Amino acid sequence: MNSQERLLTIFLRLQAGERLSKARLSTEFGVDPKSIQRDISRLKGTLEEKSHLGLEIVFDSLDNTYRLIGKTIFNKKDILVISKILLENRALNKSELYSLLEGLLALLSIEEKKEVFSIISSERFRYKSLTNDRDRIDTIWNLSEAIRRERMLEIEYKAPLKDAKSHIIFPVSLYYDAHYFYLVAYHLKHGKHTTFRVDRIENLSESHVKKPEIPHKFKYRDGEVRNQKVDAFEGEKINVKLRYTGIPEIVFDKFPNHEIISCDKGDMIVRIETQDTPGLKRWILGQEDEITVLDPQSLADSIQNSLEKMLKNYKK
Template sequence: MNKQNIRLLTLFDKLKSGKFFRKSDEATRFNVSEKTIQRDIDDIREYLGIEYPGSYLDFNRKEKYYFINRQESKYISSQELLAVVKILMDSRAFPKEEMHQIIDRLLDLSVNENKKLIESIISNEKYLYESLQNSKSIFETLWELGKSIDTKNVIQVSYKKENEDLAKTKMLKPVGLIFSEFYFYLIAYEANEDLDFPKTYRVDRIEDITILPTKFKVPYSDRFQEGEFKKRVQFMYSGELLHIKFRYTGWSPQAILDRLPTAKIIQQDVTGVYFTAEVFGEGIKMWLLSQAEYIEVLEPAHFRETIAQTIRKIHDLYGEQ
């Protein structure tokens, strides 16, 4: 590459990353005249007009520097960007250093005049950000899992549960990746078991992964869908798929519909609001019990009895001594 090409690419890379430059500084840096830098500026301006519609090279007359200005209608808006960054930090999904890198790269997408405002709004939360206990980088693992899901390859993983000393080797048929309440989860069927429902595995507990050449088939009619699975699972505990009916006497039926996307109101009277929902058993049991006396499970009978047995055990724990 000749010197002109290197200079052009260097200037464009600086602008594209959200930075700016002054003509005089770059002329000194590259040991050329300001007239030469001006020709580079004209080339960059023309290139932006062709390849980046919605962006243009702007000039700050007061500070005398050039920068790329973006029309927010063509890109993520500053308001959208602020919301995304706030949600990302609240997830606590990544180690602090990685989270800061992601946020900084996202902020480079903002138009220059709004970048400092967003940085000011999030500065305290960013500084005080705390990742989860034992947080580790999982980007490479997520990528490998994503590839195996796409190609439908069986995988071998070393998986270590929280209270186990040694990791166990598992052969899995991966079908989905989901993020829920701080953690990423792999949704997979055990290759050596014949279950009607998949299991969930925390991605941060996978210590090693090998994509095997063995393929598995997912008939289109039974194709796993992360979105549909997530509608029916609570706290990432799967289990038997249930069709339940319950009565709610709390103050916000809307909160029930938001929490259980498959829930439907079938009746409402002075005794309460009656819902049906399609859910996986273990997680929904935990959530229903968290609602205390405001929810009564009505159907199915065996699930109602399971809830009742748990409540009796709780009563024994807190009953009169």
């Protein structure tokens, strides 16, 4: 085997994910260790010149091996934070989560990988996925591609306590909210945007139905809508005036589009821009006596009615 063939063999083995030591390669190829060192240096130099490939050969001093990695701006601290978020939100089933964590940890050296793994090992071992543990990653990618390419879809969707039903939709937005991924799509039959929970989509395929012509003023704008919503579902835009006596950040972080009307020693009046959905009432009720709805009166009446019904559940 000549030097060019040896270079190619080493690169292909690195690309396959092998960790290679200089001593082992020297024995296998029957050459001096200095020759292997020159081979590695040549490969590293070539990859540095071809920076667009995003590949790098790194050396792990822990076991004296070389490996090929994709260049990343992530360090061990970044990967620890991302891993913690993944473990906490429980959005993926155990198989997908483990695979994703392994992919993240593979970006680190052996020593750094052990450090991060030791921190998350208990949470990883005790990880419990959601009741519906269907695979999500491939579905999320396919839906994202349909949105990017502006493709019509036919989906089989199983709503709670109902049989699966077919829908022809034009997908426009995909997002995550409190454990679940959601798809927003223009529903041809209903003539409006509808929200679907991704893990309840049993099948999806491209539809050849003509794409709808949606007027510009009715187009779905992800960022704007996400700053208004309390939950995953669609509702009418609403401005709510509140008196709040709790920690201000709870309101500010939940509703980025807020306006402080007055604030005096823990008694704050604020106006929020949101959407009228069931999640709005649930959030308000969850603040207990620290929040009072001042306007609109219809929302205040609805909150009072809910509280009276709740109180009856506790009266003997």
